Amino acid sequence: GEDVEQSLFLSVREGDSSVINCTYTDSSSTYLYWYKQEPGAGLQLLTYIFSNMDMKQDQRLTVLLNKKDKHLSLRIADTQTGDSAIYFCAENKYGNKLVFGAGTILRVKS
Amino acid sequence: SAVISQKPSRDICQRGTSLTIQCQVDSQVTMMFWYRQQPGQSLTLIATANQGSEATYESGFVIDKFPISRPNLTFSTLTVSNMSPEDSSIYLCSVVGLASTDTQYFGPGTRLTVL
Numbered sequence: 342g343e344d345v346e347q348s349l350f351l352s353v354r355e356g357d358s359s360v361i362n363c364t365y366t367d368s369s370s371t372y373l374y375w376y377k378q379e380p381g382a383g384l385q386l387l388t389y390i391f392s393n394m395d396m397k398q399d400q401r402l403t404v405l406l407n408k409k410d411k412h413l414s415l416r417i418a419d420t421q422t423g424d425s426a427i428y429f430c431a432e433n434k435y436g437n438k439l440v441f442g443a444g445t446i447l448r449v450k451s
Numbered sequence: 452s453a454v455i456s457q458k459p460s461r462d463i464c465q466r467g468t469s470l471t472i473q474c475q476v477d478s479q480v481t482m483m484f485w486y487r488q489q490p491g492q493s494l495t496l497i498a499t500a501n502q503g504s505e506a507t508y509e510s511g512f513v514i515d516k517f518p519i520s521r522p523n524l525t526f527s528t529l530t531v532s533n534m535s536p537e538d539s540s541i542y543l544c545s546v547v548g549l550a551s552t553d554t555q556y557f558g559p560g561t562r563l564t565v566l
Binding site for chain 2: 441
């Protein structure tokens with residue numbers, strides 16, 4: 342099974358907030374990442390958080406980290422149709438070797 | 452962030468042939484990696500491309516099937532050898548920069564279809 346787990350699908354209405362959740366297994370991971378993949382495109386680094394932080398905000402994106410529960414979330418405020426994509430969380434498990442979750446498909450309905 | 456390009460962007464190949472994928476970065480980077488994304492799947496690390504020495508492969512990947520070169524700090528190649536339809540995937544290179552070792556950026560990927 343996956344070391345990093347994500348829900349597979351999320352559907353929201355335009356203008357609502359989206360919350361994508363992720364659980365990871367290695368408490369020694371130093372960084373946790375969120376990547377976005379649009380259809381037919383490569384991976385775009387959205388944001389990342391250092392493991393000694395609880396929260397990081399970057400414009401419409403808020404990352405929350407609960408290290409005790411090994412839970413990571415990405416909140417997208419005011420979700421737009423352009424946010425429709427697959428979102429991958431990843432942990433920096435073995436010194437810059439990333440372990441990815443299966444990805445969450447975000448569908449934004451107008 | 453580094454600008455990463457890959458060639459080719461896509462290819463359709465016959466089984467039994469080999470394809471070499473190039474990854475070029477516009478600045479020197481400390482680490483380069485190759486990942487595979489099979490259809491509808493997540494990304495799996497194939498290997499770490501080491502400059503001037505043999506690549507370090509992950510479990511399930513071997514040098515004979517995926518030979519890798521990294522002659523300098525800005526360039527690497529991955530060859531998919533003796534291809535079969537099961538090798539149809541997107542192959543992506545990624546880099547960790549000199550200035551910021553906590554971020555990893557990905558190239559646009561090479562979409563390979565093996566018939």
